[in-house]
Amino acid sequence: MKRWLALLAVLVLASGCGVRPSGVIPGENAPSGPPNGNNGHTATVYFVLNGKVVPVVRTGIGDVAADRVRALERGPDEDERASGYTTELPPSFEPIAIGVSDAEIGVNVRELSPNAVAQIVCTVVAAGGGGASGTVRLSGGGQTLQPAGCGPG
Numbered sequence: 001m002k003r004w005l006a007l008l009a010v011l012v013l014a015s016g017c018g019v020r021p022s023g024v025i026p027g028e029n030a031p032s033g034p035p036n037g038n039n040g041h042t043a044t045v046y047f048v049l050n051g052k053v054v055p056v057v058r059t060g061i062g063d064v065a066a067d068r069v070r071a072l073e074r075g076p077d078e079d080e081r082a083s084g085y086t087t088e089l090p091p092s093f094e095p096i097a098i099g100v101s102d103a104e105i106g107v108n109v110r111e112l113s114p115n116a117v118a119q120i121v122c123t124v125v126a127a128g129g130g131g132a133s134g135t136v137r138l139s140g141g142g143q144t145l146q147p148a149g150c151g152p153g
Contacts, residue, residue: 044126053118065127066098088116101131108141122150
């Protein structure tokens with residue numbers, strides 16, 4: 001009897017649920033964007049205003065340093081540009097590997113202006129980077145700068 005019930009159970013499972021196969025059913029585009037209308041975390045990135053590196057708070061950016069540095073790569077948005085914000089990062093700027101205390105970019109760091117270096121370092125530090133020392137070692141183009149913090153000097 002147990003064998004008979006086991007065989008019956010296997011047959012029921014093997015027969016499927018009664019859904020017949022069909023071809024591809026076209027539909028609408030998949031949803032995009034953050035779930036539940038959440039625009040993401042607020043994040044501080046650094047741009048240049050009147051020749052000085054200043055913080056800019058944005059929404060819709062991830063909360064890790066790499067996400068924020070990618071926001072620097074895109075530069076100031078339309079409203080920020082209208083308010084006078086600029087960037088001193090070169091057009092060829094490309095973040096490669098952004099860590100807690102190190103940032104590697106795709107340009108020679110020795111050719112960056114002090115403001116461009118500060119934009120990157122301050123953005124990484126604002127994301128919780130810099131480790132215990134609060135400094136970031138910037139490298140790129142075969143060159144490495146001394147660890148730098150975000151602040152005057």
